[in-house]
Amino acid sequence: MSKSFQHLIDLNDYPIPWWNKIIKLGHDIKNNPHKYSDVCKGKIMATLFYEPSTRTQMSFQTAMIRLGGNIIGFDNPTSSSVFKGESLKDTTKVISSYSDVLVIRHPSEGAAKAASLTSDCPVINAGDGGHLHPTQTLTDLLTLVEEKGRLHNLVVGLCGDLKNGRTVHSLCKALSCYPNNQFVLISTEDLKLPAYVKDVLTVNNCKFTEVLSLDEAISELDVLYMTRIQKERFPSIEEYLAEKNTYILDRKKMLNAPRDMIVLHPLPRVEEITVEVDDDERALYFKQAEYGVYIRMALIDTILKSKKGLQNLVGQTYLGVSCSNQRCITNSEHYLPKSFSGIGDIVECEYCDERVLLK
Ligand code: NCD
Numbered sequence: 001m002s003k004s005f006q007h008l009i010d011l012n013d014y015p016i017p018w019w020n021k022i023i024k025l026g027h028d029i030k031n032n033p034h035k036y037s038d039v040c041k042g043k044i045m046a047t048l049f050y051e052p053s054t055r056t057q058m059s060f061q062t063a064m065i066r067l068g069g070n071i072i073g074f075d076n077p078t079s080s081s082v083f084k085g086e087s088l089k090d091t092t093k094v095i096s097s098y099s100d101v102l103v104i105r106h107p108s109e110g111a112a113k114a115a116s117l118t119s120d121c122p123v124i125n126a127g128d129g130g131h132l133h134p135t136q137t138l139t140d141l142l143t144l145v146e147e148k149g150r151l152h153n154l155v156v157g158l159c160g161d162l163k164n165g166r167t168v169h170s171l172c173k174a175l176s177c178y179p180n181n182q183f184v185l186i187s188t189e190d191l192k193l194p195a196y197v198k199d200v201l202t203v204n205n206c207k208f209t210e211v212l213s214l215d216e217a218i219s220e221l222d223v224l225y226m227t228r229i230q231k232e233r234f235p236s237i238e239e240y241l242a243e244k245n246t247y248i249l250d251r252k253k254m255l256n257a258p259r260d261m262i263v264l265h266p267l268p269r270v271e272e273i274t275v276e277v278d279d280d281e282r283a284l285y286f287k288q289a290e291y292g293v294y295i296r297m298a299l300i301d302t303i304l305k306s307k308k309g310l311q312n313l314v315g316q317t318y319l320g321v322s323c324s325n326q327r328c329i330t331n332s333e334h335y336l337p338k339s340f341s342g343i344g345d346i347v348e349c350e351y352c353d354e355r356v357l358l359k
Pocket of ligand 1: 056166227
């Protein structure tokens with residue numbers, strides 16, 4: 001039986017006041033960094049990055065160093081025992097006994113949840129496949145507070161790969177919890193937002209529209225959240241090429257955008273925003289990346305101080321039923337207990353949120 005820690009797997013596992021507390025702390029850290037320079041003295045953060053990363057990994061490391069703590073970890077699984085075939089369970093078990101907090105990025109959906117089951121310290125999800133990315137969302141929320149002054153009454157356009165973009169999924173789920181936010185979902189037919197995220201918007205009474213044209217939508221937005229087409233999540237290069245370059249934000253399109261609209265992007269940018277847009281004062285994606293350090297400082301400090309834990313798996317196992325999402329961690333790490341929540345014939349995998357039909 002694993003111990004119970006304050007893991008961060010999905011922001012929606014926590015109440016909104018918890019998010020707001022971290023955002024407020026992030027704001028204070030931004031303005032008074034010296035106050036926090038040794039709050040994590042003697043603590044160790046491990047970063048287990050099974051997928052490429054620049055900002056997330058380095059902003060976590062910078063955050064821990066700025067809090068006075070130390071870092072260990074890998075960013076290239078081929079140079080660790082993972083390459084020899086070590087399971088996620090064993091890596092997590094051992095590294096969590098070396099560290100006080102574990103930050104994990106993995107190509108399989110539900111991997112952070114799986115890691116939390118055996119970890120001897122808190123686990124933070126730094127991106128699990130095309131599923132969720134809660135710390136990017138905390139970054140986005142801090143950016144909105146700092147730059148728009150609010151997290152409610154916003155018309156947010158999300159553009160690009162809404163199907164595979166984990167930052168989009170986490171952000172929609174979070175912003176739908178604040179009053180009067182509306183979403184304009186700008187994507188091609190094949191890259192629409194997954195049904196389980198749209199259901200969250202509906203349950204939270206959030207208006208949303210799905211449109212094809214960025215040109216038509218841009219004039220009504222408070223925030224435009226551009227995303228990269230997630231090449232690595234496509235089954236074939238042909239399918240990726242068919243989607244690539246559908247949406248490109250350029251200076252001409254910015255002419256139709258409101259003067260106070262802001263442009264965000266989790267980065268890395270490939271070709272979906274032309275370089276000339278960088279000089280537009282509404283382009284805030286580099287500032288957004290900087291806010292990522294303050295919010296991660298706030299998160300690490302909060303999690304390391306917390307005494308209260310979260311429950312691990314709360315769903316049910318059904319004899320002979322496995323998750324139908326091939327990218328779910330339970331389909332590659334077979335020792336993991338399957339777990340489904342909900343009632344009726346359709347249940348949800350507790351690791352990756354995939355809907356599964358009970359036969
Ligand atoms: C994003 C990610 O990894 O999901 N990047 C990030 O963490 N800042 C977005 C992306 O890779 O497109």
